[in-house]
Amino acid sequence: MDGGRERGNKNDEEGEERETEVLGVSKHTKQIYWSNLGTPALTSASEMRERRREAKCSVTFTAASDMLRDKPIIIMRFMDSLHHPFGIGLLFAIVLFFLRVLNASSEQSSRCQDNKEAEVNRKKETQAAIRIQCWFRACRVRTYIRHLNKKAIIIQKAWRGFAARAHVRQMVKAAYFTMKMNFYNDMAVRIQKTWRGFYYRTYIHYFYARKRYLQQILMKNELLRKELDEIEKAQTREKEYLEATKEQKMKAYQAYRLHHLISTKQVPGVFNSPYRQDPEEMELLLRQVRYQVPTSRVRRDSGCLRGRCDSMGLSFSGPPESQSISTKTRELRTRLPPIGSKKGKAKITQTVKFCIGEVEIYTSAYECVHESVND
Amino acid sequence: MSQRLIIQVFEQYQKSRLQFVQTVADLATRPQNSEILHNAGVMPMLRSLLLDTVPSIQQTAALALGHLANQSDNLAEAVVKEDILPQLVHSLASQNRFYKKAAAFVLRAVATHSPELAQAVVSCGGVDALVLCLEEFDPGVKEAAAWALGCISRHNASLSQAVVEAGAAPLLVLCLMEPEMALKRIVASTLSDICKHTPELAQTVVDNGAIAHLAQMILSRDAKLKRQVFSALSQISKHSISLAEMVVEAEVFPAAFISLNDPDDYVRKNVATLMREVAKQTPELSQLIVNSGGLSKVIDYLGETHGQLRLPGIMMLGYVAAHNESLAMAVILCKGVPQLALCLSEENEQHIKSATVWSLDQIGHHSPEHAKVVAAANLLPKLLGLYMDTSSSEDLQAKSKKALKNILQKCTLVPALEPLLYDAPSNILKHVVCQFSKVLPHDSKARRLFVTSGALKKVQEIDAEPGSALQEYINAINNCFPEEIVRYYSPGYSESLLQRLEGYQPEDSLNTPPAPPTEGQQT
Numbered sequence: 014m015d016g017g018r019e020r021g022n023k024n025d026e027e028g029e030e031r032e033t034e035v036l037g038v039s040k041h042t043k044q045i046y047w048s049n050l051g052t053p054a055l056t057s058a059s060e061m062r063e064r065r066r067e068a069k070c071s072v073t074f075t076a077a078s079d080m081l082r083d084k085p086i087i088i089m090r091f092m093d094s095l096h097h098p099f100g101i102g103l104l105f106a107i108v109l110f111f112l113r114v115l116n117a118s119s120e121q122s123s124r125c126q127d128n129k130e131a132e133v134n135r136k137k138e139t140q141a142a143i144r145i146q147c148w149f150r151a152c153r154v155r156t157y158i159r160h161l162n163k164k165a166i167i168i169q170k171a172w173r174g175f176a177a178r179a180h181v182r183q184m185v186k187a188a189y190f191t192m193k194m195n196f197y198n199d200m201a202v203r204i205q206k207t208w209r210g211f212y213y214r215t216y217i218h219y220f221y222a223r224k225r226y227l228q229q230i231l232m233k234n235e236l237l238r239k240e241l242d243e244i245e246k247a248q249t250r251e252k253e254y255l256e257a258t259k260e261q262k263m264k265a266y267q268a269y270r271l272h273h274l275i276s277t278k279q280v281p282g283v284f285n286s287p288y289r290q291d292p293e294e295m296e297l298l299l300r301q302v303r304y305q306v307p308t309s310r311v312r313r314d315s316g317c318l319r320g321r322c323d324s325m326g327l328s329f330s331g332p333p334e335s336q337s338i339s340t341k342t343r344e345l346r347t348r349l350p351p352i353g354s355k356k357g358k359a360k361i362t363q364t365v366k367f368c369i370g371e372v373e374i375y376t377s378a379y380e381c382v383h384e385s386v387n388d
Numbered sequence: 389m390s391q392r393l394i395i396q397v398f399e400q401y402q403k404s405r406l407q408f409v410q411t412v413a414d415l416a417t418r419p420q421n422s423e424i425l426h427n428a429g430v431m432p433m434l435r436s437l438l439l440d441t442v443p444s445i446q447q448t449a450a451l452a453l454g455h456l457a458n459q460s461d462n463l464a465e466a467v468v469k470e471d472i473l474p475q476l477v478h479s480l481a482s483q484n485r486f487y488k489k490a491a492a493f494v495l496r497a498v499a500t501h502s503p504e505l506a507q508a509v510v511s512c513g514g515v516d517a518l519v520l521c522l523e524e525f526d527p528g529v530k531e532a533a534a535w536a537l538g539c540i541s542r543h544n545a546s547l548s549q550a551v552v553e554a555g556a557a558p559l560l561v562l563c564l565m566e567p568e569m570a571l572k573r574i575v576a577s578t579l580s581d582i583c584k585h586t587p588e589l590a591q592t593v594v595d596n597g598a599i600a601h602l603a604q605m606i607l608s609r610d611a612k613l614k615r616q617v618f619s620a621l622s623q624i625s626k627h628s629i630s631l632a633e634m635v636v637e638a639e640v641f642p643a644a645f646i647s648l649n650d651p652d653d654y655v656r657k658n659v660a661t662l663m664r665e666v667a668k669q670t671p672e673l674s675q676l677i678v679n680s681g682g683l684s685k686v687i688d689y690l691g692e693t694h695g696q697l698r699l700p701g702i703m704m705l706g707y708v709a710a711h712n713e714s715l716a717m718a719v720i721l722c723k724g725v726p727q728l729a730l731c732l733s734e735e736n737e738q739h740i741k742s743a744t745v746w747s748l749d750q751i752g753h754h755s756p757e758h759a760k761v762v763a764a765a766n767l768l769p770k771l772l773g774l775y776m777d778t779s780s781s782e783d784l785q786a787k788s789k790k791a792l793k794n795i796l797q798k799c800t801l802v803p804a805l806e807p808l809l810y811d812a813p814s815n816i817l818k819h820v821v822c823q824f825s826k827v828l829p830h831d832s833k834a835r836r837l838f839v840t841s842g843a844l845k846k847v848q849e850i851d852a853e854p855g856s857a858l859q860e861y862i863n864a865i866n867n868c869f870p871e872e873i874v875r876y877y878s879p880g881y882s883e884s885l886l887q888r889l890e891g892y893q894p895e896d897s898l899n900t901p902p903a904p905p906t907e908g909q910q911t
Contacts, residue, residue, distance in 0.1 A: 223714055226714070227714070227717060227718055227721055230678055230679065230681070230683070230718050230721070230722070231721055231722065233679065233680070233681040234681045234683060234684035234685075234722060235684070236681065237642075237645060237680070237681030237682075237684065237685065238681075238684055238685070238688070241645060241646055241648070241649055241685065242649075244646050244649075245646075245649045
C-alpha cells in the first residue's frame with residue numbers, strides 16, 4: 014500500500030501539476046488539502062488505475078480475498094466513503110472492481126477466456142472508466158475550488174470589515190469636523206451680519222441722516238431765498254435813492270444856471286405865477302441857491318476825467334468814489350468859462366474830442382452827464 | 389521880416405497839416421468813408437504824419453489810423469502792410485500819454501479782427517510796448533493798453549502765452565486795484581480772455597493773486613464790472629479742481645448768489661456759468677453749492693429767463709445731479725424736474741434741448757425713486773418724441789435715446805411705462821418690456837391694470853425673434869398671467885376658434901340637434 018501510495022503520489026504529482034495549472038492554486042495547498050483529507054482508502058484515480066492493473070495480474074487475488082474476508086470493515090469504510098464527496102464514484106469503482114474480482118476468482122482456470130472476455134469489454138470499460146475518472150476529477154476540482162472560495166470569502170470578509178470600519182471612523186471624524194465648521198461659520202455670519210448692518214447704517218448710508226440732510230437743504234434754500242430777497246429790496250431801494258439824488262442834483266444845477274429867473278420883489282418870476290397860491294418848486298429851489306460869481310478861467314484839465322465837487326450851497330458832491338458813474342463822463346465843470354473867450358471854448362471842444370477810441374462824448378462844455386457805452 | 393515870413397510859412401504848413409489830419413480823423417469815424425479814404429491812399433499819408441514833429445498831429449494821425457483799422461479787416465491788413473506797426477511800437481516808448489492812448493487804440497483795432505493780425509502785432513513787439521504802457525500812471529493809458537492786450541489774447545492760446553510771457557499778468561492784477569471803474573472792467577475782461585485757454589495760463593494769473601481782487605469786486609454795484617468778474621472767475625475755475633477750489637476758498641459763493649437777482653441778464657448768466665464750472669469739478673464742490681442753498685436760486689433763475697441765458701443753469705443742474713444720488717435727490721426736492729420739463733417744452737433751440745435732456749438723464753438714472761419722479765412728470769413720451777422726431781439734430785437724438793434707456797432701466801412706474809408700449813421702436817421697446825417683466829410678477833394690481841388697459845394685447849402683438857432678449861421678457865410677462873387670458877389676447881385667437889368650429893362635428897347628427905354655433909368668440 015505504501016509503495017502503491019508512493020507511486021500514486023508520483024502520479025498524483027503529475028495530475029496535480031495539471032490540476033494546479035488549471036486551477037491556479039499552488040501545489041502546496043493542494044497537497045495540504047489532500048493530506049488533510051486523511052482517508053487512506055482509494056483516493057486517487059491513478060491509484061485506481063494501478064488497482065486495475067493489479068486486477069489484471071493475479072497478485073490482486075489475495076488482496077481481493079482479504080477484502081472479502083474483512084467485509085464488515087469494508088462496508089464501514091464504504092459508508093464513510095459514501096459521505097465522502099467522491100463517494101458515489103468510489104462506490105461505482107469498487108463495485109466494478111468487486112465484480113471483476115469475483116469474476117476473476119471464479120474463473121481462474123479459464124484465464125484465456127477471461128482475457129478474451131476482458132478484451133471484448135475492454136473498450137467499453139475503458140470508456141466507462143474514463144468517464145468515471147473525468148467526473149471524479151471534476152468533483153475533486155470543484156471541491157477544491159469551493160474550499161478556496163470559502164476561505165477567500167472569509168479573508169475578504171475580514172479585510173473588508175476592517176477597511177470599512179477604518180473608513181467609517183475617518184468619515185465620522187470628517188463629518189464631525191464639518192459640522193463644527195458649519196456651526197462656526199454660521200455664528201460668524203451672524204456676527205458679521207449684525208456688524209455690517211450696524212456699520213453701513215451708521216456710516217455709509219444712514220437713511221435718517223440723509224433725510225435730515227435733504228430737509229436741511231430745503232430749509233437752507235428757503236432761508237437763502239428770503240435773505241436774497243431782502244438784499245434785493247435793499248439794493249433797489251438804494252438804487253432808487255441814488256436816482257432820486259441824481260435827479261435832485263440835476264434840478265439844483267438847473268436852478269443854479271437859471272438863477273436869473275428868480276422872482277424879484279417887483280416882478281414875479283416865471284416859476285412864481287401870481288395865479289397860483291404857492292410858488293412852484295423850481296422857484297423855491299431858485300430861492301435856495303447861493304450864487305457865486307465865477308472868478309477865474311476854466312482849467313483845461315482834459316486829462317483828468319474825474320469829476321470834482323463844486324463849492325456851492327447845494328452840495329453837488331456825490332459819493333466820494335466814482336463807482337456809480339463812469340469815469341468817462343464829464344461831471345460838472347468846476348468853473349464856468351468867462352463868456353467872452355472863444356479861444357477857451359475852442360480849446361475845450363478840442364480837448365473834449367481827444368478821447369479814447371470810439372468813446373466820444375458829445376458834450377458841449379455846459380451840459381451835464383452823458384454816459385457812453387463802454388463795452 | 390524874412391524870419392517872420394519863413395516862420396509863417398512853417399506855421400501855415402503846420403496848420404494845414406493839422407486840419408488835414410483832423411478832418412481825416414473825423415471822416416474815418418464813419419464806415420462809409422473808410423473805403424474811399426483807403427482808395428485815396430490815406431495810409432501812406434498817415435504813416436508819414438505819424439512821424440510829424442508836432443505832437444498833436446501825431447496823436448490825431450494815430451487816432452485816425454485807429455478808426456480806420458477798426459472798420460474792417462482789409463484796412464487793418466493795410467495798416468499792417470504799410471509797416472506802420474513797428475513805427476508805432478517804437479515811438480510808443482517815448483511819447484506822451486495821449487499818443488500812447490492813441491497808439492494802443494490802433495494796436496487794439498488791428499488785433500481785434502483775426503489771429504493773424506494779432507500775431508502781426510505780437511511779432512513787431514507790440515506786446516512789450518503795451519506792457520510798458522501798463523506801468524504808466526495815467527488810467528486812460530492803462531485802460532487802452534489792457535484793452536489791446538485783451539483783444540490780442542482773445543484769439544488763441546499761443547497769443548495769450550505771448551502776452552503772459554511779456555509779464556502782463558502781475559501788472560494787470562495791479563491795475564485791478566485801481567479805483568477807476570472802466571479800468572477795472574477792461575482788466576477783468578482781459579484776465580478772463582487770458583485765462584480761458586489753458587490751465588497753465590489760468591494758474592499764472594492766479595499765482596499773481598487775481599482771485600482775491602476779483603472776489604472783492606463781486607460786491608460792487610456796477611453791472612458791467614460784475615459781468616467781467618464772473619466771467620473771469622468761471623474761466624479760471626473751469627480748468628481744474630485745484631483752481632476751482634481756490635476760487636471757492638475766496639468765499640465767492642454765498643456772495644455770488646446775490647448777483648443771481650441782478651437786473652442785468654449777463655451778470656446772471658455769468659454767475660450761472662461760474663456755478664456750473666465749479667459744480668462740474670467734484671462732488672464736494674457741488675455739495676458746497678447745494679448746502680449754501682444755491683439750487684433754489686438756480687431754479688428760480690431758470691424760471692425767470694428765456695432762451696440762450698438758460699443754458700448754464702440747465703447744465704449746472706445736470707452736473708450737480710450727475711455726481712451722486714443724494715445730490716440728485718436734492719435737485720428733485722428743490723423742484724428741479726418740473727422746471728426742466730418747462731424748459732424742454734418752451735425752448736426751441738436744439739442745443740438747449742439737448743442740454744435739458746442730458747440733465748434729465750443725469751437726474752433720473754440713479755435709482756427707481758429718481759426715475760419715478762422723472763416719469764411722473766410725463767417726460768418719457770416727450771423724450772420718445774424727441775428721439776423719433778426726424779427734425780431733431782443728431783446730438784439731440786443720441787442724447788434722448790441715452791436718456792430714455794437709462795431712465796427706463798430704473799423706472800418701475802407702470803402707468804408711465806404703458807404709453808411707451810404703443811409708440812416705441814424696438815430698441816426702446818426692449819427696455820420697456822424688460823421693466824414690465826420685472827414689475828408685473830410682484831404686483832397684482834399692476835397686473836390687473838395691465839390687462840384692462842389693453843397693454844397685454846399690445847405685448848402679444850409684438851413680433852420678436854425667438855431667442856432674443858425681447859422674447860424672453862415677453863415670455864416672462866406671459867408667465868404672470870393665466871394661460872387662458874394670454875390666449876384670449878393673442879392675435880388671431882378669433883380665427884383659431886373659428887377653425888376649431890369648422891373641424892367640429894356633433895357626435896350623433898341624427899338624434900341630437902346640431903350644436904349651436906359658438907358665440908362670443910366671434911369678435
